[in-house]
Amino acid sequence: MSEKSDQTKILVTGAAGFIGFHLVKKLLNLDYEVVGIDNINDYYDIDLKYDRLKELGIDRKAAENFHEKVQSKHQLGFTFIRVNLEDRGYLPKLFAENNFEQVCNLAAQAGVRYSIKNPEAYVDSNVVGFLNLLECCRNHKIKHLIYASSSSVYGQNEKVPFSVEDNVDHPVSLYAATKKSNELMAHTYSHLYDIKTTGLRFFTVYGPWGRPDMAMFLFTDAMVKKKPIKVFNNGDLERDFTYIDDIVEGIIKIIQPENENSKARYSLYNIGNSKPVKLMDFIREIERQLGVEAQMDMYPMQPGDVNRTWADVESLKEDFGYNPNTPVSTGVKNFIEWFRKYYT
């Protein structure tokens, strides 16, 4: 089956973020026309966000200005605009000026721990921002809205692997509560206005250009600097670490309608590797590849955190032929190679 599109125009929100950047890159390789938006918030180092945009041919000076349309220098099909999803005045204009066929919403206030101290940021970006986007999708007859949810909606679910059939009424962080809210809001809009929506519950995504607030980055950074790493719950945690290329492949399959086996208007899928890794084994793999022994400071379980995640991805395999196949050893190697190159 051909991966080429007929120049379908797609809006990607969170385009300066980790997953958004990789998705835009792949879409451009497949000849899609892409408009990327992001508010470039300072939750983590904004230089990393601007450097991702630079990779996509976007000039920083121009991209710093809100609402300025910045054309990529080396990708004809890519325009970036700094926009806040909460901006109820500008978003409808953006949709009116562009004939988007599909929207992929990756913009959000991410991170579990930060939501304990900054709950407002989560409601603003993830609930108010998402509502604004839904309204635009409704008013501009968008064919398909794909949006990021999270494995955190499972809370302390004990049954493994986690299935979209499991009860998710017990989030343990406000971040998780806003992601669950997105799923409910999408359901309402699919039902009331016949908008096709697909929610994706991402499971601990890692890889080159990854987020500085996540374990892969924090551990590597500390170990390279010969500083101690913080290990929560005394290391007794498991995560379904999922490599960025597998995530992007999965999203692309969902964007390409010819791949789909299900005609549902409202859909929800897990997107993970489905092979959980013990945190201590993950640390050992980083040690092995860096050639550095980690100094570990042990901490108790953190509020809002969960003990383990494990995605059941059978329905995504069945409906779209999703096939994650990057082993952790390869993913860690690729991350470390990028990290060394970027920070030296």
Ligand SMILES: NC(=O)c1ccc[n+]([C@@H]2O[C@H](COP(=O)([O-])OP(=O)(O)OC[C@H]3O[C@@H](n4cnc5c(N)ncnc54)[C@H](O)[C@@H]3O)[C@@H](O)[C@H]2O)c1
């Ligand atoms: N990375 C993971 O492991 C993971 C796991 C589960 C869910 N997710 C979800 O996937 C999506 C992408 O995550 P990521 O890892 O790329 O995070 P990221 O923080 O790198 O990217 C999100 C981007 O959205 C932008 N943004 C935030 N609020 C905005 C707003 N109100 N308006 C416009 N832009 C805004 C940020 O500036 C950032 O660049 C998020 O929705 C996140 O919650 C990620």
